[in-house]
Amino acid sequence: MTLPPPRDVARWLWTWRQIILLGILTCGAYGLVLYGFGIIAGPIQEDEGWSSAAVNAAFMGSYLLGAAASLVSGRVLDALGPRPVLWTGLIVGTVFLMAASYSENIWLFIVFWTIGGAVTIAGLFYNVTMPIAARLFPKRQTAAMTVLVTTGGFSSVIFMPLTGLFTDEFGWRWAVRILLVVAAAISLPAVLSVRRLPPIPPPEPSAAPVIGSQAGRHGFGGVQDALRSREVQIMLAMVIASSFGLGAMLNHFVPASTAAGMSITAAGALTGLRGLLSIPGRALIGPMASRLGLRPALGVGYAVILLGTLALLAAGPIYWIYLSAIIAGLVWGQTMPLQGLIASDVFGLRRLGTLMALQTAMGNVALAIGPFAAGVLLGLVDDNYQPVLVAIAGVNALTLALLLLMVRTHRQPLKQLAASLLASRTAPQKRKSGAP
Incomplete structure (x- = not known):
């Protein structure tokens, strides 16, 4: 295997800078x-003597409020471009999260973390960066998304050990402050470089989408x-089901593994391996999409998740637990980019921007509810994880079924278009053959 010439590497880096x-x-936002x-x-x-429920209320609150705030940031992104969204996410999110690190009262901590996390989610997460990448490279979206999510995939690999290191050395408060400075520093170049997006042509009068069909060439005329x-x-519906199952499995993988006989240390190590393996998984998005197509590639992903x-x-x-983690x-790192x-x-x-924000908001709510619902079911079945895993597998199967239904729906307008084109081509020939 030969390495590419430095000039080609430099050209690639400049193209995708x-x-x-x-x-x-x-990477910094998720970190x-x-x-x-x-x-x-x-x-x-x-350190603070706060209850687990109270501390985790800040996390859940940030995701639920972030889901609502994403609807606003999506509209702003479509109307005004990326800079107001990115600047707001960076500055406001950092200020409120920093305030949370100084909070001595649990209620102030919950309020500050909820607001800071929500603004970060709405302004700097994939629900914003994915539409920006698609707009910057409309004809090379698969390649752009692959570069984006592969780079962002290093977030857990970098920030989880850094968070643990800084927390052990300096305590959780200074760990949060240091990580906020690091995240802001690595985010600033993108905020400064992404100024405006290429314009989209206005909707054509004849391109209004038919109910139940696909969008026109450049998209729907409105959200309704x-x-x-x-x-x-x-x-x-597919994204909601996928996020629900993902959230349930993410939060219950370690306890389900320990219930099956694995030590908590080994189960925790497997979660780290899972995050590391997501990077090569994301790098496979481009080849899989090119070889199979977007929808079949996502179908393979959903089927493999069900298998896991x-x-x-x-x-x-x-x-079997190792196989599931691998x-x-x-x-898992492929499904969201493919979606x-x-x-x-x-x-x-x-x-x-608006529609992807809506999709992300629905997915985040389902992601937050999934672990809670699995926990409720676990309590109803006397802490037996077998019925819980059966239920999660059922949600995985439902997700795959919805994708297959969407593929079928996607093909119908294409068949109608092909039929109309064929009719328009054959009509003049019929008139000519019927002429005296």
Whole structure:
């Protein structure tokens, strides 16, 4: 294997510089708000004497409020471009999260973390950076998304050990402050470089989408038009089901593994392996999408996720748990980017920010409810994880079924278009053959 010439590497880096910077920004945004919080939650409870429920209320609150705030940031992104959204997410999010690190009162901590996390989620997460990447490279969206999510995929690998290191050395408060400075520093280049997006042509009068069909060439004329589309409705239901199952499995993987006989140390190590494996998994998005197509590639991902849940369900022998973790690591990192690419194809570019924000908001709510629902079911079945895993597998199967239904819906307008084109070509020939 020969390495590419330095000139080709430099050309590649220059071509994708904005997407790489957006990936680094996303890496910093997810680092503390998502991955780091799980590390500092325990030390916060020990140092401050706050209950687990109260501390985790800040995390859940940030995601639920972030889901609502994403609807606003999506509209602003479509109307005014990326800079107001990125600047607000960076400055306001950092200020409120920093205030949370100084809070001595649990209620102030919950309020500050909820607001700071929500603004960060709405302004700097993939629901913003994915539409920006799609708009910057409308004809190379798969490649752009692959670069974006592969770069952003280093977030857990970098920030989880850093959070643990800083917390052990300086305590959770200074760990949060240091990580906020690091995240702001690595996010600033993207905020400064991504100034405006290429314009989208106005909607053509004849390109209004038919109810139940796809968008026009550049997208739906309005959000209501999109929500009347059957394909959009099915896709949103699919994302909700996918996020619900993902949230349930993410939060219950370790206790389900320990219930099957694995030590908590080994189960915790497997979660780190899962995060590490997500990076090569994301790098496979481009080749899989090119070879199989977007929807079949996502279908493979959903099917493999179902297989991973069934592997954990079959765990008696420990190797089934390892198989489940490896599958999860390789595939879970692919599903969200592929969902984003399909969303760009279904929504079109004109209202992409708003509609992807709506999709993300629904997904985040389901992601927050999934672990809670699994916990309720676990209590009802006397802490037996077998029925819980069966339920999660059922949600995985429902997600795959919704994707298949969406594929069928997607093909119908294409068949209608092909039939109309064929009719328009054959009509003049019929008139000519019928002429005297």
